[in-house]
Amino acid sequence: MTTPQPPAPSPTERRSRALDILRFTLDFAAHRKLTRVASSLTFTTVLAIVPMLAVVLALFTAFPLFAEFRLALETFLGESLLPPSVSDTIMRYLNQFAAQASGLTAVGGAFLVVTSILLIMTIDEAFNEIWNVARQRPMRQRLLVYWAIISLGPILTGASLWASSVLARESLGYIGNLPEGIGLLLNLVPLLMSVLGFTALFVFVPNCRVLWRDAALGGLGTTAVLAIMKAGFTAYLTRFPSYTVIYGAFATLPIFLLWIYLSWLVVLMGATVASLLPALRLHRWALQRQVGAQAADALGILRILWQARGTLPPGRSMAYLEKHLRVHPDALRDMLGALRELGYAVPVADGDQWVLACDPARADIGPLVDRLLIDRAQTELRAGTLEALSLTLQGNPPVLDALFAGDATENRNDDAQY
Template sequence: MTISQNPAPSLAERRTRILDILRFTLDFAGHRKLTRVASSLTFTTVLAIVPMLAVVLALFTAFPLFAEFHKALETFLGESLLPPSVSDTIMRYLNQFAAQASGLTAVGGAFLVVTSILLIMTIDEAFNEIWNVARQRPMRQRLLVYWAIISLGPILVGASLWASSVLARESLGYIGNLPEGLSLLLNLVPFLMSVLGFTALFMFVPNCRVLWRDAALGGLGTAVVLTVMKAGFTAYLTRFPSYTVIYGAFATLPIFLLWIYLSWLVVLMGATVASLLPALRLHRWALQRQIGAQAVDALEILRILWRARSTLPPGRSLGYLEKHLRVHPDALRDMLGALRELGYAVPVADGDQWVLACDPARADIGPLVDRLLIDRAQTELRAGTLEALSLTLQGNPPVLDALFAGDATENRNDDAQY
């Protein structure tokens, strides 16, 4: 017997799929208004960068042991995160401003800390918006995380960079010429630190579960694009010094602002890619646009919860639903939120486990269809038709029990594989 296999996709099909994925990603980025968010983060960064550096400088100054860490961190910021043509000027002014700000009173110091926290809160809100997280962390927990980032983050990064530089110096002193592999690894330390930093940012900032491989791929892509962008930015400023001709000595400021904006745009796009990887991996990037798909998936969720009403513990976890339905976590959270508001299902166990909250023999599907199939944002000319359709659906719709009848025996074996 010959086993038929699906033929490999042709070059045209692959090109079409890649274009569809890129279009889906760009549409998602446009829907989240990433350019506007990048502008907001640029403005907040300009306001908060000096206070944040002042806080970091105060920490390094208070503990002379960290002096070498401060130098390593400053070198990393100047060489890895800024174009060489402006890094020296920017770092010199920032250090001067931070040194002057470190002499403020207690009230002024508190203002610096608050301004630094506001920047991190803006980043937190932007990332949660990208991951479509509706519920923020409690304020106390957020403040603890922010303070840990401000206080411990620079010290840990500076310590790792200092250790790599010390290792390089010691190796040069005792061995002479380093092996090519070790030399390449030491040269890649700043790049690897950027990858780890972005990975941690994408994995821990959103108040939802992010797979480490998705965060790592997003962090790697962000670091690569930033490195390429820095090289291109430097080449442009070197060969086409139009900003210097127009602005003269004042050219550093617009260049710095443009660099911050482009950097934030790249970081936000990296976060967008990391958030969309589950949908791309499940090949749901095209199905999400089909009319009625969300309503069908919501009914499937209710069917799964109905079948699991007698299990121990009752209900199903978010991981189970995501794996069984093969839907993006954002879409799953939206549907579960709608089911909760309509009284069909409720979360238990800190929101990770969901159970059926209605009687299938009495609960009809009218409100569900009304919520997920009827677009209330239509024009006023169609408002009467939409209202009539809504009333018709709520007049004598089938109950859930009628939809689920005879389903338990048919699908009992399906649960065993999950």
């Protein structure tokens, strides 16, 4: 016997769902203050990336072994990351800085390292904030990773870009006239490199588990939006050269700053999409706005842990809870943290398994209600309010006259005294 399939959503339902998803994503981005984070990253990028690229280009020039690495990096920066209207000027300035990098003093080198670490720390903190990671990596581990990125990142990037360019060049020289499809695929190599780079960024930077498919979709979307933005940016500057008219010879600077800001904003939005994909698969955008959803999730966790008493291995894993409760990993971590603070549940083993930590015959849900619904100890509650709430939950809500009748008597007595 086949299970009947649910009816397909109508076009109106699809539009409503798409608007709900878009609103949910934009609300999340606004809550994380991505525009402010993009501004901070823009400032730090100008301080760190520009001089660091100049030093990298200088090192590639000093060692003939890396000469082709430099050419591949310059081509990638000029053709893939920067708008054509400013790429020539920016690359000329970078090459001028690179020619003078040999005179960099120890103080200048230390400043370059510090600003580079600050940039990576800002990216790290921003991504962990997007993925709602409460626990950062240990500082020793973070510094080791940062140093590896600063020292090995440029070489690995240049090597990968050089390898892709050599592959394309040798293929063209060996085969001759390539079919149109293969030629188009080779032209897409820089875009594929960008997708892989953003995917790796979204997987390895947050201090939590990120699915490769979610990171890949986020990286693909980020690369596509950057390519569209680059084309639109170029068309705007070509048809409406207002920056050139106003700033004259200095027009490259504001254009460059605006491009960096918009690029970081797109990258942060791509990370946001990658972090929200698990929630979207669970249709959690519709539940985020319901009052009391957190309390319902917490009670659902306690119910599963109560049912798992005496099982081997003890408790339930986070993957099990996520699957059976259809809870986003971020919300699940928040709820488990709250239950741990209230003494209801504790992690075991490596922290992935959770067990009931209280005696279910004695523990009540009072602290959970105080934490997630209404604090019964607050002095602002009127007499009879908790009783009215209890009646409401039982399906027998009192009318306003019955709820405030005692207040009217008290007010008349107070007026008589004055």
